[in-house]
Amino acid sequence: MYDVAERSGVSIATVSRVYRNPDSVRAGTRERVLEAARELGYVPSGNARGLASRTTGVLGLCFPDYADPEAEADAETDSGADDAAMLYSDQIIRGMERAARRHGYALLIAASLQGGPESLVAKVAGRVDGFAVLAQTVPTEDLDVISRRLPVVMLAGPREIDHLDHIVVANAAGERELARHLIEDHGLRRLAFVGGDPESPDAEARFRGFRDACRDAGLPVPDAPDLRTGMMTRAEGARAAETLLDRGAERPEAMVFANDQMAVGALRALERRGVRVPEDIAVTGFDGIPLSRIVRPSLTTVRQPIRQLGEQAVELLVQRLADPSRDPVSLELPVALARRASCGCG
Amino acid sequence: MYDVAERSGVSIATVSRVYRNPDSVRAGTRERVLEAARELGYVPSGNARGLASRTTGVLGLCFPDYADPEAEADAETDSGADDAAMLYSDQIIRGMERAARRHGYALLIAASLQGGPESLVAKVAGRVDGFAVLAQTVPTEDLDVISRRLPVVMLAGPREIDHLDHIVVANAAGERELARHLIEDHGLRRLAFVGGDPESPDAEARFRGFRDACRDAGLPVPDAPDLRTGMMTRAEGARAAETLLDRGAERPEAMVFANDQMAVGALRALERRGVRVPEDIAVTGFDGIPLSRIVRPSLTTVRQPIRQLGEQAVELLVQRLADPSRDPVSLELPVALARRASCGCG
DNA sequence: ATCTAGGGTGAATGCGCTTTCAGAAGAGGG
DNA sequence: CCCTCTTCTGAAAGCGCATTCACCCTAGAT
Structure with a gap:
């Protein structure tokens, strides 16, 4: 900047003005400065500007x-x-x-x-x-x-x-609506919720929404998810699905997963076991990841406006x-x- | 930083060292400084650091x-x-x-x-x-x-x-390989290349690869794309497909598009016209966008390692x-x- | 006890720019 | 042609940090 000022015969203050507030400099002067800047390959330092002006943009x-x-x-x-x-x-x-x-x-x-x-x-x-x-x-x-x-x-x-x-x-409200849909519109009664790490605020909020829907419908209200996985991954979802199936007489009519990844994993596991979705059991996710649209059957889920x-x-x-x-x-x-x-x- | 220095009874140089090179400061001193920084809510200024050190990270x-x-x-x-x-x-x-x-x-x-x-x-x-x-x-x-x-x-x-x-x-090499595949492996002879804006270096490079493949196979080598679209969008691709069809006797055996978007648009247009892909005509794209995998029929294309x-x-x-x-x-x-x-x- | 290393610390300078605050240069009016 | 009012421009003072250099202190060696 000092070089530009010298080359164009003005002070550094004027060079600064050319960049910050071009109109405050006479047109002729401005052109001389810009020309010199071009010749010198001048690139204003964002650091210095930030330091002096106390703002970074x-x-x-x-x-x-x-x-x-x-x-x-x-x-x-x-x-x-x-x-x-x-x-x-x-x-x-x-x-x-x-x-x-x-x-x-x-x-x-x-x-x-x-x-x-x-x-x-x-x-x-x-x-x-x-x-x-x-x-x-x-x-x-x-x-x-x-x-x-x-x-x-x-x-x-x-x-x-x-x-x-x-x-x-709106994690809770979304899951509540989803569960309501399963219960009222599809007439399902035995829903199993698969949660994740208790530390995950998202998963917990979704479970709360699930409980609310159960309460609304007069169904038994669970204290905790029927199952928790650690990672909320596809692999964990598959394992969860199998665990749920193996409970025998208790087999749920719907598996409600706390996210799409697990639900997709479950879909694959159910297919392997010859369980038809949705005829034998319904499956839902949460998030609305792109994959949820592509898998077969396509996954009912709650889309987040990420x-x-x-x-x-x-x-x-x-x-x-x-x-x-x-x-x-x-x-x-x-x-x-x-x-x-x-x-x-x- | 001055405040931190004062509060912990050291000079600003020492505060700086605590952040830049912790080991050069005695452990006790370091703790005092860190403690003071915490109390004061000190956040080092990246601008000042950048100015002084001439590097931003x-x-x-x-x-x-x-x-x-x-x-x-x-x-x-x-x-x-x-x-x-x-x-x-x-x-x-x-x-x-x-x-x-x-x-x-x-x-x-x-x-x-x-x-x-x-x-x-x-x-x-x-x-x-x-x-x-x-x-x-x-x-x-x-x-x-x-x-x-x-x-x-x-x-x-x-x-x-x-x-x-x-x-x-490798735009040219990719398109060349694609065209070679159509010609040699599928035995197609009449290929039509649909390019885009002549200003697009990508599209032009792809056309060069296409020409190379024609030359390699002993087919007539076109001077220019059979058709150019302005925008390389889906809508333009659909229009291009229809234009190509309407050329009557000249109908190509394959439409080679300069990108996936146009190819997908073409697929839709062909379906509307009752032209079967790939039975009646082959269609290819370039880019490997996610959509190319999802459309039916799935689109043969060249994947870029973006x-x-x-x-x-x-x-x-x-x-x-x-x-x-x-x-x-x-x-x-x-x-x-x-x-x-x-x-x-x- | 004296001397020598070194590690630990402080004072001072400058990084490149923005921003007052004045002063200089034009523009009008008398 | 002089004076006042604008418009432009320059001088100078930081912005918050890194870094050099010198200095002090402590510990080990003599």
């Missing part, structure tokens, strides 16, 4: 590093269909990027390996005007410190820190940046029941 | 803003299948993020609206250690200036600037950062022929 996103990047190759060969499908975080990224662009922001993304001062989280926090965090990504302790300095919005998780904005999807989650996150950040003192906001995004073949609607 | 990606964010909603209702599928840029983002993470970098992404000093491109360039650009995203002039200051790698496009690293996929494009981009950037003086690198990523139903292989 960048929003951030931290998401969990589900897939170990090293192990990636294996996961792909395993299932081609998933390969090309969007992961949860991909969709949020897309949503945030779209919304950020509308507001003139760039987006800085990083998977959090772990907390602590060395982490990518710290790097992101130090380089953005505000950022979004996927649940269970950043240690609450770190988040607590960071959120005192800049806007943070918590995505798809419980509000661990009470002054944060946060957005969730991309909107990202878009809303940006909106909240922008709003808070505009008015830092406003009260914390809490949004619940609506979900949509997708009635497909696996419950008998196909 | 961030890599960037600029991609074109195909989808107007405002118009997004329409595009979705139009085709649910695409909705959940990954776009080209999404996959590159995923690839780059993975690779960047491995090297300890975060990723800054932005769609370039246009060039010029105001643009997001300029913002990205000023905030990263190096970045990747998708072809036809950033004006060559801007790129020329920027690339003199930091590493830039050009993705999937011609090397417009000769000192840049760049990566392309995600690897992103990963390789990061590798090149990292390497150049390590050795700025090395010669420009030019990579060509191999593609894979996907033989499916639409050519008669299903």
Whole structure:
């Protein structure tokens, strides 16, 4: 910048104005400066600008590093269909990027390996005007410190820190509607709920919705899921389905899984065992992953508006940046029941 | 930072050391500093750090803003299948993020609206250690200036600037193999190539591969595509298919489209006209989008390793950062022929 | 007890830009 | 032709951190 100023015969202040507020500089001067900048290959330093102006024009996103990047190759060969499908975080990224662009922001993304001062989280926090965090990504302790300095919005998780904005999807309401559909529209009575890790707030909320539907219908209300799996993977779903079948006389009329992955695994397992879906038993998932539409029978599930989650996150950040003192906001995004073949609607 | 230093009774130099090089500070001192930082809610400024150290720990990606964010909603209702599928840029983002993470970098992404000093491109360039650009995203002039200051790698496009690293996929070789397959393995002789905008380097390279295959087989070698569409969209593909059919006696035995979108559109149009694929006519695409697997008949196409494009981009950037003086690198990523139903292989 | 290493710490400088605050240069009006 | 009011431009003071250099302290060697 000093070089550009010298070459065009002005001060650095004027060079700065050319970039920040072009109209405040006479046209002739401006052209000389731009010309010199071009000749010198001048690229303004975002760091210096950020330091001086105390704003970066960048929003951030931290998401969990589900897939170990090293192990990636294996996961792909395993299932081609998933390969090309969007992961949860991909969709949020897309949503945030779209919304950020509308507001003139760039987006800085990083998977959090772990907390602590060395982490990518710290790097992101130090380089953005505000950022979004996927649940269970950043240690609450770190988040607590960071959120005192800049806007943070918590995505798809419980509000661990009470002054944060946060957005969730209507897990309970969605599962309740799904279960209601099975009970009322298909006349099923014996439903089995397969949950996941008790630590997963999503899975627990879905179970609550399931219970609500049971209560609504006057059916016995379970205290806990009929079964819990650790990982909520396809393999676990298959095992769960077999376990449920082997309970003999207790065989349920419907298996309600806490997510699509498990439900898809179950579909495969049932097929192997010669159990017809939906004739012999209904199966449902939750999430609305692309695969749920492709499998046969197509999977009845609840679609989450994941991309909107990202878009809303940006909106909240922008709003808070505009008015830092406003009260914390809490949004619940609506979900949509997708009635497909696996419950008998196909 | 000054506050932290004061509160813990040390100088700012020591605070800096605690974060940058913890081992160089006595354990007791370090704990005091960390404790004070926690109490004060201290978040190190990435800007200041970057300014002082002349490095950001961030890599960037600029991609074109195909989808107007405002118009997004329409595009979705139009085709649910695409909705959940990954776009080209999404996959590159995923690839780059993975690779960047491995090297300890975060990723800054932005769609370039246009060039010029105001643009997001300029913002990205000023905030990263190096970045990747998708072809036809950033004006060559801007790129020329920027690339003199930091590493830039050009993705999937011609090397417009000769000192840049760049990566392309084997468009010509892939199309050549595809055409060879139609000619030799299926015994087809009259192939029609449907290209796109002559400005599209990808489409042109594919046409060259097509010509090569014709020459190899001793068939007449066309000077230009049998048909060109402007947009390479599904609608254009459908129109192209109908135009080709209506040429009467000249009806080709195979329609070779420059991308999957057009081929899928053609499939629909042919179905409407009662033309059977592949019995009456073979159809092929290029890209390997998720939809190509789902449509009926499934589409024979050439799969691009898009995600690897992103990963390789990061590798090149990292390497150049390590050795700025090395010669420009030019990579060509191999593609894979996907033989499916639409050519008669299903 | 004296000297020598080294590890640990502080003072000071600069990274490249934004932003007042003044001063200089034009534009009108008398 | 002089004076006032704008419009433009320059000087200078940071923004928050990394880093060099010098210094102090402690521990082991003499």
